[in-house]
Amino acid sequence: xxxxxxxxxxxxxxxxxxxxxxxKLDNENLIIAYISGKIRRGFIRILPxxxxxxxxxxxxxxxxxxxxxxxxxxxxDSND
Numbered sequence: 350x351x352x353x354x355x356x357x358x359x360x361x362x363x364x365x366x367x368x369x370x371x372x373k374l375d376n377e378n379l380i381i382a383y384i385s386g387k388i389r390r391g392f393i394r395i396l397p398x399x400x401x402x403x404x405x406x407x408x409x410x411x412x413x414x415x416x417x418x419x420x421x422x423x424x425x426d427s428n429d
Contacts, residue, residue, distance in 0.1 A: 353407065354404045354405065354406060354407075355406075356402060356404055357374045357375065357405060357413075358374070358375050358401070358402050358403070358419070359373055359374035359375060359400070359403055360373050360400055360401075361395060361400075361401060367383075368383055368389065369383050370382050370395065372401065372413065372415075380405070380410070380411055381413075382401070382403050382415050383413075383414055384414075385404075385416050387416075388415060395418055399418055399419070399421065400421070401417065401418050401419060402415070402417035403415055403416070404416045
């Protein structure tokens with residue numbers, strides 16, 4: 350049976366080496382997360398300030414895997 354993963358949303362606060370990022374989750378926890386292979390293959394750029402969806406194991410709550418970058422609203426869209 351496959352292990353159940355927890356999915357959280359958070360904000361990228363710092364870019365580290367080798368595709369690793371420091372992410373502040375919505376529940377105020379700070380974790381280290383790496384980019385999933387699907388995002389790496391798709392050449393999706395992730396920068397500090399982006400909102401992401403992170404998958405975490407219940408065994409280690411300090412590490413996670415970035416599985417999705419949420420869309421960012423442009424300034425033009427937010428003024429309407």
